[in-house]
Amino acid sequence: MVTPRPPATPRPPASGTTLTPLEEELLRLAGSVPDPELPMVSLAELGVMRGLRLLGPGRVEVELTPTYTGCPALESMATDIERVLHDHGVPEVAVRTVLSPPWTTDAISAEGRRKLAESGIAPPAPREAAAGGPVPVALAVRCPHCGSTETELLSRFSSTACKALRRCAACGEPFDHFKEL
Amino acid sequence: MTAALALGDDALVLSHRLGEWAGHAPVLEEEVALANIALDLLGQARVLLSLAGDEDELAYLREERAFRNVQLVEQPNGDFAHTIARQLYFSTYQELLYERLARGTGPFAPLAAKAVKEVAYHRDHAEHWTLRLGDGTDESHERMRRGLDALWRFTGELFEPVEGCDVEWDTLHDAWLTRITSVLERATLTVPEGPRRGGWAAGAGRQGLHTEPFGRMLAEMQHLHRSHPGATW
Incomplete structure (x- = not known):
């Protein structure tokens, strides 16, 4: 437990200031x-x-x-x-x-998303496109192996808290999906 | 800081209870899911308890009477349906509470704004299983009903005002009951009818009074740290 916790009174963030x-x-x-x-x-x-x-x-x-x-x-x-x-x-x-503002999956860069997909992890959908708040269920998740959108949710929690486990109906492969947060 | 202890202890104690499923869950996916939920709660507990003091000392060196968690979260796991009932009652409450705290300017706003998104997944998980068990076989329906009934008397305590949380507790309760009623109806279950307040209701955890199983849970949770102070691996 070495990571410092945020102090009770917030300090001005290092971000936002001009960097040398x-x-x-x-x-x-x-x-x-x-x-x-x-x-x-x-x-x-x-x-x-x-x-x-x-x-x-x-x-x-x-x-x-x-x-x-x-x-x-x-x-x-x-x-x-x-x-x-x-x-x-x-x-x-x-x-x-720092906790505030909270991290969201929208902070993952385009390059980061590409690399996730390349490694077999379906990247998160942009959150503004996700209807219904923080738990979008309506969006199709594309299989990172064959590209099919015919995929089903197996479990909301997978190898880490940030991922869900899905299976592709087209190619039959299970895969991780980086959940929208 | 009373409120940091109350909210932090809720998260810590439920995290430990869910961790007890490791190696015992009915299917591997649920083993992983419950451990992930436990991990989210542990992260929240660390931030909250750090607002009140030293997180390790607070978690591992306090006596039972110094814990401020609601009695609901300390209840033993029971069968899987019993755990899901506890998850449904608590995660629905926690999501509504964090939503409100996130909108405020108090010391919990940053944590609440972050954690509410995690808890939304916990609540979604609990609702999904409530529907599946309630609207499943006769056996799963009966077990879900039993879990909901057994824990009902612990739900009144969730809405006792916590000093330091700027929240309208009555409207929080109404929103909670509306959501629970809607889920249970869809799951072909009914809202339990037993008492939630008064002499027959349980719930004095916020005052440090706990149910009998909590002492045994703490003994196990604190055993390593007390036996080997400062142990690391």
Whole structure:
């Protein structure tokens, strides 16, 4: 339980402020870390990097937002970011968890979605297209193996909380679907 | 902070109960689903308890009487239908509560705005199974009815105002009852009729009074940390 929790009084977010060229470079490095559970996408492509701030010489604060509140990958994301920045000459790295505004699957980049599909995970649909609030059920989910939209839900929860388990009626393959959140 | 403890303990205790299904669920998909729901709740509990103090100390070193969770979440799992009844009652309540907290400006708004989307999936899962069991075989219908009836007397406590939560509890209750009634009707079940308040109703968990099975659950949950303080792996 090493990940710092959000303080009771919110601080101004590191995101939103203009980044210096060095900060931009460090943010790019931190964002290139692969997701521990979906290593085909980077943290930047997953949309969980919220900002980076140089606090002083050799001191950096990184803001990270969890996909799910209980996401167990968060700690290893923080460790990986620290290691990458250490390797690039930043001795002091603090990774801070921010909850607000909440992460949504819309934060996954187009490139991230492409890589998910390529690895056999159906990417989430854009949420604005999803009727009926946070649990869209009406949309067809395309099979990442054969492209058919004739797929059925097997279980709302799959190998991780962020994915549902589906099966394709056309090719018969089961597959994970990154749920809209 | 009373409210952080109340909401955090609800999430922590239900998370532990759902975790007890690991290795025992009727099918593999449900094993995974219940563990995922437990994980979401554990994440929420960590944020909420951290608002009240040290999360580990609060989870592992408090005595039974210091826990502020409602009695509903500490009830033993029973059979699968019993667990689904508990999930239906609680996740419907939690989603409505978090929706309201997310709209406010209080200390719980950021967590509630995030967690409400997770809980929507928990509620969806519980509704799906309520329909499937209620409108299934005679046996599944009977078991679902039994679970709903047995836990009904613990549902009144959900709507006792929690100090520090800026929520209209009466309208929260009405919204909850409307949703539960609609799901149960579709599932060919009826809303239980037993008492939910007064002398025959249960529910003083928010005051630290718990039912007998809770002590045994805590003993198991806290055993490792108390026996080996600071243990890691």
